[in-house]
Amino acid sequence: MKWIEWAIVGALIFLPFATVNRNETDMLRRTLLSELQYDxxxxxxxxxxxRLLVVNASQQQEAQYGSAKRVALNKEEAIATFYRTLDAGFGIADDLVTQGALHRYIPAVVIVGYDGFYVYAEQEWAGADGKAVMKPAWGTKKPYAYSxxxxNSLSFTLDQQVLAYDAASRSWHEGLRQDIRQQTTIPLLQDAALFEQVRRSTIVRAIQDELAYQINRYNEEVSRNGISYTFTFPLISNEDWNNTVDDVGVLAFVQGIPxxxxxxxxxxxxxxxxVKRPTIIGARKGSMKxxxxxxxxxxxxxxxxxxxxxxxxxxxxxPLPCPGSAF
Structure with missing residues (x-):
């Protein structure tokens, strides 16, 4: 067999593999672009x-507490803005049907407040006709409680302000940790470093526990409505969890979009x-990660x-340094 015939045979053998590889590459590229768009x-x-959470809300009622983090929250404006911006980002601002489908992949939205947090998730109650109604709504405020x-029990805030119950004297004390620690026998109030560690972990754990509960409830609901994907607790970095206890804000996650x-x-x-830190991107530069x-x-x-x-x-x-920097 002449060499040109061998070349033709080789090309015929290689062509299907090249086509499959090109299709897989195109699919990967489209998936990556979609992921970046969704992010x-x-x-x-x-x-x-x-940003809208603290806009158009009356702040006068909170000013007496003297903390820059104790602000009135406009939850309704915040959640409306969240969905409006999300729909626009997905290109479905005028498509109510697709909006409804997208919103089903958002099990919960959390608002982190000064002395407690709120969860926007599916709630069930009896309507005027006595029938069960299921739709997203705000739950009651959940405190950052510790015992x-x-x-002894304490209700933490996003700073050093604390409401404490001293079990030994059966008395309540409220104020900055450093101001009330001499008035109580509560060990946690005597140690500034331990107080800060417990305060942060208590806030994070309270939000985590409530999210896990809401996700389990949501799984039961969506399974009855044809969504086969099982929602799980989001894998959130320790850095971002620490950010949740630094200021009031909004936490949302999306799961299961095909x-x-x-x-x-x-x-x-x-x-x-x-200000959030920029995302760290892992990529391929030639053969290097x-x-x-x-x-x-x-x-x-x-x-x-x-x-x-x-x-x-x-x-x-x-690490790949930014142009003109040492990373």
Whole structure:
């Protein structure tokens, strides 16, 4: 057989594999572009919601407490803005049917307040006709509550303000930790570092526990309405959890949107004042696994995103400096 015949045979053998590889590459590219679009839409939605959270709400009632973090919350304006921006980001601002489908992939939205948090999720109650009504609504405020083995209890806030019950003297005390610690026998109030550690972990755990409960309830509801995807607790980085206890804000996550051969899962946190750090992107630069900040402007195809450089490094990615910087 002449060499040209061998070449033709080889080409015929290779062609199907090349076609499959090209199709898979195109699918991966489209999936990546969709994921970036969804991320941008979700980030914009929580940022806009957080900004409107403290706008057009009466702040006079809170001014007496003297804390910049104790502000009145406009929950209704925040949630309306969240969905309006999200729908626009997904390109369905005028499509009510598709909006309804998209919103089913959002099990809960959390508003982090000064002395408690609220969850916007499916609620059930009896309507005027006595029939059960199920629709998203705000739940009651959940406090950041803590108790120790001696029976002492504390209600934390986003700063050092605390309401404490001293079990030994059966007395209540409210004020800054450093101001009331001499008035009580509560050990936690005597140790500033331990107080801060417990305060933060209590707030995070309270939100986590409530989200887990709401997600379990949501799974029961959507299974009766044809959604087969099982919603799970979002994997949120420790860095972002720490951000939740720094200021009032909005936390939302999306799970289970079909996207190519996989599903889209993500979350976003928007604070009314703090500035979020740029996302860390894990990518391929030739044969190397590299990571860089989203603000660097690189266009290497993203494989994963991380909340911190340490997380990317643990997955085997090497740092790629931003142009003109040392990263």
């Amino acid at each position: 941008a839409a979700l980030d914009a939605a929580v940022d806009d919601a957080a 120790d083995s001696a029976g 996207m190519g051969t996989k599903v889209y899962n993500s979350y976003a946190l928007g604070g009314s004042r703090f 590299v990571y860089y900040r989203s603000s660097c402007g690189y266009t290497y195809p993203a494989e994963e995103t991380f909340a911190s450089e340490q997380s990317a490094a643990r997955k085997g990615y090497m």
